[in-house]
Amino acid sequence: MVATVPDTKLDWSSYHNVINGELRATSKTRTAVNPATEEALPPVPVSTEADVDAAVAAARAAFPAWSKTSWDEREALLNKLADRLVANLPEFTDILVRESGKAIATAQIEAMFSHTFLRGLAALRVPEEVVDDAKEGYKVRLRHLPLGVGAGIVPWNWPLLIGLFKIASCVIAGNVIIVKPSPFAPYAVLKVVELARGLFPPGVIQALSGGDDLGPWLTEHPGIDKISFTGSSATGKRVLASCSRTLKRVTLELGGNDAAIVCEDADLAQAIPKVGTLAFLFSGQICMDIKRVYVHEAIYDKFLAGLVEFVKTIKTGDPNDPDTLVGPLQNSMQYEKVKELFAQIEPQGWKTAVGGAPDLKSAHAKGFFMQPTVIDNPPEDSMIVQEEPFGPIVPILKWSSEEDVIARANDSKMGLGASVWSADIARATRMAEQLEAGSVWVNTHFDLSPKVPFGGSKWSGFNRELGVDGIKGWLEPQSLWVATA
Ligand code: NAD
Numbered sequence: 001m002v003a004t005v006p007d008t009k010l011d012w013s014s015y016h017n018v019i020n021g022e023l024r025a026t027s028k029t030r031t032a033v034n035p036a037t038e039e040a041l042p043p044v045p046v047s048t049e050a051d052v053d054a055a056v057a058a059a060r061a062a063f064p065a066w067s068k069t070s071w072d073e074r075e076a077l078l079n080k081l082a083d084r085l086v087a088n089l090p091e092f093t094d095i096l097v098r099e100s101g102k103a104i105a106t107a108q109i110e111a112m113f114s115h116t117f118l119r120g121l122a123a124l125r126v127p128e129e130v131v132d133d134a135k136e137g138y139k140v141r142l143r144h145l146p147l148g149v150g151a152g153i154v155p156w157n158w159p160l161l162i163g164l165f166k167i168a169s170c171v172i173a174g175n176v177i178i179v180k181p182s183p184f185a186p187y188a189v190l191k192v193v194e195l196a197r198g199l200f201p202p203g204v205i206q207a208l209s210g211g212d213d214l215g216p217w218l219t220e221h222p223g224i225d226k227i228s229f230t231g232s233s234a235t236g237k238r239v240l241a242s243c244s245r246t247l248k249r250v251t252l253e254l255g256g257n258d259a260a261i262v263c264e265d266a267d268l269a270q271a272i273p274k275v276g277t278l279a280f281l282f283s284g285q286i287c288m289d290i291k292r293v294y295v296h297e298a299i300y301d302k303f304l305a306g307l308v309e310f311v312k313t314i315k316t317g318d319p320n321d322p323d324t325l326v327g328p329l330q331n332s333m334q335y336e337k338v339k340e341l342f343a344q345i346e347p348q349g350w351k352t353a354v355g356g357a358p359d360l361k362s363a364h365a366k367g368f369f370m371q372p373t374v375i376d377n378p379p380e381d382s383m384i385v386q387e388e389p390f391g392p393i394v395p396i397l398k399w400s401s402e403e404d405v406i407a408r409a410n411d412s413k414m415g416l417g418a419s420v421w422s423a424d425i426a427r428a429t430r431m432a433e434q435l436e437a438g439s440v441w442v443n444t445h446f447d448l449s450p451k452v453p454f455g456g457s458k459w460s461g462f463n464r465e466l467g468v469d470g471i472k473g474w475l476e477p478q479s480l481w482v483a484t485a
Pocket of ligand 1: 157180181183211212214216219230231239255256286390416460461
């Protein structure tokens with residue numbers, strides 16, 4: 001079953017599709033842009049429908065044998081992939097900085113999480129269950145069967161990590177996968193699938209890069225059984241509609257508008273830098289970055305002053321500088337979208353506590369840079385509170401009653417994450433239990449584990465990724481009844 005292991009040294013100058021264990025070029029190519037310099041990165045394939053058909057055919061051919069391997073065999077191979085990733089970690093970190101514009105310290109976190117989550121997900125198991133007391137005279141086994149061919153559709157913000165969430169969860173459950181990176185950040189995903197070549201049988205892990213038509217070709221394809229999608233809620237709805245035509249199984253990890261509720265007894269020395277960091281990490285372009293901060297009126301002025309001081313210390317600029325926290329926005333489209341939000345500051349009468357300049361173009365000849373900005377107590381119904389900005393701009397809002405702040409935090413179409421910050425853990429937990437979100441944290445935010453299901457409620461998602469629940473999303477339950485009497 002396991003092919004010979006080739007040299008794991010990667011050539012970082014050329015990028016290919018991986019189809020049926022081979023590196024395949026396409027007649028057309030495109031390039032993505034380094035968001036810090038606006039320079040073109042190397043060419044990547046632009047897949048055709050024929051490439052999709054070839055990958056699906058290879059996946060279907062690989063599935064029967066792969067689905068019969070044991071969980072332990074699959075874990076061993078995924079762990080070998082993690083070893084190969086570790087052997088190439090500096091190069092992966094470098095490409096993440098160049099393709100996403102994230103600060104090198106953040107790229108190092110992504111690279112480290114990528115191999116640890118790969119191992120963590122590979123260690124999960126969904127054992128068969130026996131329903132002892134189902135009915136007298138019967139033995140009932142609940143089996144969990146792999147679905148078949150999966151496709152993973154990946155966004156540009158955590159390409160390697162999210163790509164590996166999908167690869168590991170799909171493959172450990174006995175399925176095969178085709179991964180599609182974002183056209184804005186395709187490089188790390190193509191390389192990690194290249195790294196899997198030779199380790200896994202041909203057709204088990206494949207990658208296709210392409211333009212805007214590639215995602216819909218995958219969601220429409222009758223040979224694909226499940227789509228695991230991470231991206232915006234608007235695209236997620238299109239994916240779900242498309243998948244309905246072939247009744248594909250679907251997992252959607254979508255946008256967020258995470259609220260952090262800071263109580264009057266919170267430890268501000270701990271909360272301010274943590275909230276500040278998690279609001280501006282990767283320039284606010286992470287689904288579970290803190291996007292609304294509700295601060296109790298008794299400490300509002302103190303918290304705001306502390307946050308402003310903290311934001312002034314945030315290093316913004318060259319993502320290769322180890323001290324940088326906020327690099328550029330990832331692409332010109334996102335940059336223009338966030339610029340429109342900044343343009344609303346004056347006409348809407350929003351009070352800027354720090355930042356507010358539309359861009360840092362004066363300081364940087366090139367690159368999609370923006371100033372970290374805090375908006376002081378804007379109206380609850382303003383766009384900056386109601387919508388996911390996905391940029392380095394965050395509103396701080398005042399609250400006085402628990403009931404009111406919980407209602408305001410919940411008054412959102414989004415429900416990805418939320419947090420409560422207080423010295424009184426019992427009170428904070430009681431408040432947290434009332435928040436409508438897939439992940440809720442007390443005195444922290446953003447924590448993830450391969451063992452803990454992650455995903456959103458409401459318009460933030462559909463089903464879960466990670467944890468045993470995430471793996472179950474790649475399995476079809478089968479109840480097997482054997483009459484014994
Ligand atoms: P996006 O929705 O524009 O694109 C995501 C992926 O979908 C890309 O690979 C894209 O090429 C593909 N795609 C686009 N149109 C498609 C279609 N019609 N059918 C199939 N695929 C299609 O999102 P983005 O701009 O890359 O990422 C940012 C968004 O993702 C934000 O809203 C963010 O909150 C969200 N996000 C969510 C999570 C999570 O786990 N919940 C994680 C990261 C990002």
